[in-house]
Amino acid sequence: MHEMSLAVSIVELVSGKARAAGATKVTAIELEVGKLSGLMPEALAFCFEAAARDTLAQGARLEIREVEGGGRCLACGHAFVLDSLLAQCPQCGGYAVETVQGRELQVVSLTIDEE
Numbered sequence: 001m002h003e004m005s006l007a008v009s010i011v012e013l014v015s016g017k018a019r020a021a022g023a024t025k026v027t028a029i030e031l032e033v034g035k036l037s038g039l040m041p042e043a044l045a046f047c048f049e050a051a052a053r054d055t056l057a058q059g060a061r062l063e064i065r066e067v068e069g070g071g072r073c074l075a076c077g078h079a080f081v082l083d084s085l086l087a088q089c090p091q092c093g094g095y096a097v098e099t100v101q102g103r104e105l106q107v108v109s110l111t112i113d114e115e
């Protein structure tokens with residue numbers, strides 16, 4: 001499952017950062033997940049819980065913020081909300097559309113316990 005390997009990477013990333021900061025526990029993680037990334041937030045949260053077991057991130061609260069897809073037409077420059085990767089420009093009808101946002105998966109913030 002794609003979500004599982006990503007969850008493992010997230011746990012490794014945040015555990016590494018927490019350890020470097022001298023923390024004993026990660027209490028919360030804020031994630032940005034693009035709606036065009038193909039990831040299911042529920043599946044990601046479920047996998048995260050499993051991947052975090054016995055790490056500094058165990059029991060951390062995962063906050064997932066979904067990012068709307070955004071596209072820009074390469075022909076006329078029109079920017080619009082993108083629902084899928086195969087979109088048509090609503091202004092000129094062109095199919096040469098660049099995805100400007102909505103495919104991201106990133107950790108935006110981390111709350112750690114240094115006690």
Ligand SMILES: [Zn+2]
Pocket residue numbers: 073074075076077078089090091092093094
């Ligand atoms: Zn256009």
